[in-house]
Amino acid sequence: xxxxxxDIKNDRRLSVYLYRMGxxxxxxxxxxxxxxxxxxxxxxxxxGVFSVVLMVIGFSASMVFDYVHNRxxxxxxxxxxxxxxxxxxxxIYFFIL
Numbered sequence: 001x002x003x004x005x006x007d008i009k010n011d012r013r014l015s016v017y018l019y020r021m022g023x024x025x026x027x028x029x030x031x032x033x034x035x036x037x038x039x040x041x042x043x044x045x046x047x048g049v050f051s052v053v054l055m056v057i058g059f060s061a062s063m064v065f066d067y068v069h070n071r072x073x074x075x076x077x078x079x080x081x082x083x084x085x086x087x088x089x090x091x092i093y094f095f096i097l
Contacts, residue, residue, distance in 0.1 A: 008061045009068045018058030025051035049095055056088045 004011050025047050031037060032044040063081050066074040 008064045010065075012062065012065050015058045015061035015065065018054050018061060022051045022054030022058060025054060045095060049091060052088055052091055056084045059084055 005014055008014055029044055029047040029051055032040055032047060059077075059081060063074060063077060066077065
């Protein structure tokens with residue numbers, strides 16, 4: 001069952017799951033900014049960075065699928081993959097290092 005999940009060249013599910021987890025972490029980032037959750041505010045930055053990481057990894061897995069099955073979509077999204085890697089590198093540099 002799980003062997004097809006990690007076949008990112010022929011199955012798009014892993015990229016969808018990673019993107020959904022990234023969106024969930026972004027929602028946690030927003031929720032942790034609420035005044036009612038001020039005791040957990042120190043986890044807010046971790047949720048934000050993890051959200052971006054999950055979304056970029058999900059987008060990368062989606063690009064592998066598009067490279068094999070839909071070359072036009074791959075060529076269209078290729079520049080955005082580069083931009084997302086730059087944004088992720090900037091976030092990691094400024095907030096973690």
